[in-house]
Amino acid sequence: MRVVKELVREEIRVSIFSWNNKYILKFELGPMEQTFKLNEMDILEEEDLEVFLSGDFFEKVKNRFEEMGNSFRRQLENL
Secondary structure, three states: OEEEEEEEEOOEEEEEEEEOOEEEEEEEEOOEEEEEEEEHHHOOOHHHHHHHHOHHHHHHHHHHHHHHHHHHHHHHHOO
């Protein structure tokens, strides 16, 4: 597995890997993680992966983390 890029954007750790003819985009926030896999043939250049780090897609990743966090906290309260 090759690390393509690692960064932190708005408290979310983003790691991009190249493995087995796929790009793996991993978003981490606290104890939560979201992972997306893309076929390398769908991306012309690695710089094109930047589109997943901003805009509507990234906003939805943030919203999903909020939803996941709320669900996780509610479940912890019910223990």
